[in-house]
Amino acid sequence: xxxxxxxxxxxxxxxxxxxxxxxxxxxxxxxxxxxxxxxxxxxxxxxxxxxxxxxxxxxxxxxxxxxxxxxxxxxxxxxxxxxxxxxxxxxxxxxxxxxxxxxxxxxxxxxxxxxxxxxxxxxxxxxxxxxxxxxxxxxxxxxxxxxxxxxxxxxxxxxxxxxxxxxxxxxxxxxxxxxxxxxxxxxxxxxxxxxxxxxxxxxxxxxxxxxxxxxxxxxxxxxxxxxxxxxxxxxxxxxxxxxxxxxxxxxxxxxxxxxxxxxxxxxxxxxxxxxxxxxxxxxxxxxxxxxxxxxxxxxxxxxxxxxxxxxxxxxxxxxxxxxxxxxxxxxxxxxxxxxxxxxxxxxxxxxxxxxxxxxxxxxxxxxxxxxxxxxxxxxxxxxxxxxxxxxxxxxxxxxxxxxxxxxxxxxxxxxxx
Numbered sequence: 039x040x041x042x043x044x045x046x047x048x049x050x051x052x053x054x055x056x057x058x059x060x061x062x063x064x065x066x067x068x069x070x071x072x073x074x075x076x077x078x079x080x081x082x083x084x085x086x087x088x089x090x091x092x093x094x095x096x097x098x099x100x101x102x103x104x105x106x107x108x109x110x111x112x113x114x115x116x117x118x119x120x121x122x123x124x125x126x127x128x129x130x131x132x133x134x135x136x137x138x139x140x141x142x143x144x145x146x147x148x149x150x151x152x153x154x155x156x157x158x159x160x161x162x163x164x165x166x167x168x169x170x171x172x173x174x175x176x177x178x179x180x181x182x183x184x185x186x187x188x189x190x191x192x193x194x195x196x197x198x199x200x201x202x203x204x205x206x207x208x209x210x211x212x213x214x215x216x217x218x219x220x221x222x223x224x225x226x227x228x229x230x231x232x233x234x235x236x237x238x239x240x241x242x243x244x245x246x247x248x249x250x251x252x253x254x255x256x257x258x259x260x261x262x263x264x265x266x267x268x269x270x271x272x273x274x275x276x277x278x279x280x281x282x283x284x285x286x287x288x289x290x291x292x293x294x295x296x297x298x299x300x301x302x303x304x305x306x307x308x309x310x311x312x313x314x315x316x317x318x319x320x321x322x323x324x325x326x327x328x329x330x331x332x333x334x335x336x337x338x339x340x341x342x343x344x345x346x347x348x349x350x351x352x353x354x355x356x357x358x359x360x361x362x363x364x365x366x367x368x369x370x371x372x373x374x375x376x377x378x379x380x381x382x383x384x385x386x387x388x389x390x391x392x393x394x395x396x397x398x399x400x401x402x403x404x405x406x407x408x409x410x411x412x413x414x415x416x417x418x419x420x421x422x423x424x425x426x427x428x429x430x431x432x433x434x435x436x437x438x439x440x441x442x443x444x445x446x447x448x449x450x451x452x453x454x455x
Contacts, residue, residue, distance in 0.1 A: 062094055062095060062096045062097070063094075063095045064095070065093045065454060066091070066453070066454055067090075067092075067093070067452075067454045068088065068090050068452065068454075069088070069089050069451070069452040069453075070087070070088040070451045071085075071088075071135075071448055071449070071451075072084070072086045072448060073133055073135075073446060073447070074447055074448070075130075075131040075445070076445045077442070078442045078443050078444070079131075079438065079442035080130060080131045081129055081130045082130065082131065083120075083121040083122060083133055084117065084120060085117065085120075085123070086117050087113055087114065087115045087116070087137075087178050088113070088114050088116075089111060089112065089113045089114075089178040089179070092108075092109065092110055093108075093109045093143075094107070094108045094109070096108075101151070102149075103149050103150070103151060104146070104147070104148055105146070105147045105149070106145075106146055106147075107143060107144070107145050107147065108141075108143065108144050109141070109142045109143035109144070110139065110140075110142070111139070111140050111141070111142045111179060111180075112139045112140075113136065113137055113138060113178040113179055114137060115135065115137040118137045123135060123136035123137070123210075124136065124210050125138075125213050125214040125235075125237070126219055126221055126222050127222050127224055128223055129223055134177055134209050135177055135178040135179070136179065136210060136211045136213065136214065138179075138213050140211055141160065142160070142162075142179075142180060142182050142207070143159075143161050143162060143182055144159050144160045145160060145161040146159055153191060153192045153193075154188070154189060154190045155188075155189045155191075156186070156187065156188050156189075157186070157189070160182055160183070160184050160185075160207070161185055161187065162180070162181075162182050162183070163182075163203065165247040165259075166247065166249070166281055167354075168350060168354065169298075169318075169347065169351075169354075169355065170300075170349065172350055172351030172354075174209050174350075174353060175351070177209045179209050179210075180209065181206065181208055181209055181351075182207045183201070183203040183207070184203060184204055185201045185203035185204075186201065187199065187202075188201075195250055195252070195253075196249070197248075197249040197250075197251075198248050198249070199245075199246070199247045199248075200247075201245045202244055202245075203243045203245065204241055204242060204243075205238060205239070206238070206239050206241055206349060207237065208236070208237050208239065210236070212237050213237065214236055214237035216230045216231050217230065218231050233270045234270060234364075234365045236269060236270075238269075239268075239269045239270060240268045241266060242266035242268065242306070243263070244262075245261075245262075245263050245264075245265075246261060247259060247261040248260050248261070255284060255285050256283070257283045258280070258281070259282075260279070260280050260281075261277075261279050261280075261300075262277070263276070263277045263349075264276045264305060265277075265306075265349065266305065266306035266307060267348070270348070270365075271307045271308050271309055272310065273308075273346065273348040274304065274305050274306040274307050275303065275304060275305050275308065276302065276303055276305040277300055277302045277316075278302075279298060279299060279300030279301065279316070280298065281298040281318075282296070282297045282298070283296045291323055291325050292324040292325075293321070293322070293324075294321070294322045294331075295321045295322075296318060296320045296321075297318070297319055298317065298318040299316070299318075300315065300317075301313070301314075301315050301316075302315065302316065302346070304343075310341065310343050311341060312340040312343040314337075314338045314339060314340040314343065314344065314345045314370075315336075315338045315345065316335075316337055316338065317334075317335070317336045317338075318333070318334070318336075319334050320332065320333035322377075327380060328378075328380045328381075329377075329378070329379045329380075330376070330377070330378050331376070331378075332377075333374070333375050333377065334372070334373070334375075335355065335373045335375075336370075336371070336372050336373075336397065337370055337371045337397070339369055342368065342369075344369045344397075345370070355373075356371070356373050356394075357390075357406040357408060357426065358424060358426040358446070359408070359426040359427070359428040359444050359445065361394075361404075361428050361439055362394070362440070364439070369437060370397025371394065371397055371403075372394070372395040372397055372400065373394055374392070374393045374395070375390055375391060375392040375393065376390070376391050377389070377390045378390075384413055385411070385413055386410075386412045386414065387410060388408075388409070388410040389410075390406075390407070391406075391407050392405060392406040392407075394406070394440075396434070401432050402431045402432055403430070403433060403440055404428055404429055404433065404440060405429050405431065406426060406427065406429070407426070407427050408424070408427075409424070409426075410423070410424045410425075418453055418454040420451075421452075422449070422450045423448075424447065424448050424450075425445075425446070426446050427443075428443060428445065429443055
């Protein structure tokens with residue numbers, strides 16, 4: 039009853055803000071999704087959720103240099119008691135879409151009208167393809183940061199970003215605190231929630247990304263992500279890397295490639311000592327609306343500590359079934375995958391085939407196939423079906439999730455997301 043009242047108050051407040059603000063620009067978004075998971079280890083799960091999001095932007099001066107942006111988000115779970123949302127653990131496979139209200143963004147920005155900008159407050163941070171820092175917009179509660187961000191972007195060649203963040207608001211929501219709720223199955227056995235599940239992590243992080251694009255589409259990014267996580271010490275690292283992308287179209291066929299290499303080591307309060315690396319090599323060919331891409335991604339391992347990406351949009355990588363995209367895997371991984379994309383009028387489709395292997399011994403861990411079909415009725419309305427199926431082979435000795443078959447499918451209906 040309380041959650042329904044909160045949803046009602048939220049919608050009314052959004053309508054009032056929209057109606058009373060003359061110097062504002064606002065945009066509604068909603069996404070309803072049903073997800074079903076067949077889990078042979080942790081039991082099956084189903085989640086039926088809707089998120090409602092409002093983005094309101096207010097111009098604070100006549101030159102339109104100062105702007106205030108607010109973005110409240112409410113997630114309503116129609117079967118909240120039937121699945122493990124992580125915020126409330128139940129005896130099912132996890133689907134991290136907890137019910138509740140979160141203020142995703144609340145930021146003040148200043149635009150110089152001369153290529154540079156500063157943003158202060160709660161905001162989304164996204165660098166390159168979000169492999170190391172991103173917004174995780176797939177889940178109903180996206181990830182945002184309390185940060186100060188400076189940007190220089192001349193929209194031709196240079197895009198330079200620096201951000202200092204002292205807090206990350208994670209996909210588990212603000213209600214995922216250290217105190218376990220009474221309806222959590224671990225309430226009588228755990229003193230407090232594991233730090234990996236907290237909705238907020240406190241940081242001391244300096245994030246630098248410098249991107250340069252030539253006039254013929256060659257782009258180069260260099261970055262340095264220095265992260266201190268005062269809640270989860272294992273996430274305190276320094277990652278330095280280089281990313282190169284290019285595309286060529288000498289005839290009717292378009293060729294693209296990406297090469298990325300990064301080095302990561304322990305930093306600040308991390309009790310472990312390691313120096314490990316990451317690499318990505320991918321190449322694709324495209325003819326009209328059809329594209330085939332081959333990729334290999336390696337997350338190496340050193341001193342029993344794998345390359346970690348706790349601030350990334352992890353769901354985009356290593357398979358949509360989310361076997362390897364959690365926050366507790368501390369071993370290396372090789373992921374070789376092939377992707378086919380196509381489009382016909384309002385229909386879009388994608389198929390991805392993954393082959394997972396261990397980093398140290400190259401032993402086959404398992405395979406996964408992911409399928410996606412999307413119908414975009416208009417620019418704002420979209421219907422999507424997704425299916426993923428992971429089949430274990432030899433699995434991983436110290437990572438039980440990889441030792442069991444897991445499949446999932448979901449259907450979503452979205453407006454202006």
